[in-house]
Amino acid sequence: MVTPSNPDSHFHIEVIKLLLQVATSDDRVTREEIEQIIDTARGFSVPLSELTALTQCLQEGKPLPPPNVTVLRENPTAVLEAVHALIARDGHIHEAEIEMTRQIRAMLGVTP
Template sequence: MTPPDSRFHIEVIKLLLQVATSDERVTREEIDQIIDTARGFSVPLTELSILTRCLQEGRPLPPPNLGVLREDPKAVLQAVHDLVAGDGQVHASEIEMVRQIRELLGISP
């Protein structure tokens, strides 16, 4: 069984991958940042491999579990903000994605 913290971190990584692919273009910087975040969270390599294989093979990514992400919405938003701002440019589509994530997590503006 996956430890509770690990489960939360895996769901954050799933969400970050959804954010990175939302514009149908994933940059090397985004991938590097997601991998760094996964390492910082100590996400099991097997889980990370499954997720990255989806990207490599063009398969749909598994959706993140919002119930698990709602356990710590501030940490989720921080990880999303770090990813979005990581390349030094914030696009309108990214702002909209952050707004939607805030709404899904029940965080008012």
């Protein structure tokens, strides 16, 4: 994947990477979660080539690229909003997703 020169685009791609990590945290990815990730990517205007490369990892069972935490710390509110929207989308909140959210908050330096 090519790193985009636009800082907002770079941030948005890192959010999508994180959302994919969250979606797979309970060892299954639902159709609703994929739809939410695609909706978020569209809203962020993430290039289709980037989204395709990331989702291809899921389809092929390859490890997902880790998100850049430094970039995500630039806007923790937007990150957490995207994570909460994803978790709520399928109507099933799993313990693994709750734990992942706790870890994300800690990683971003956000206190409860």
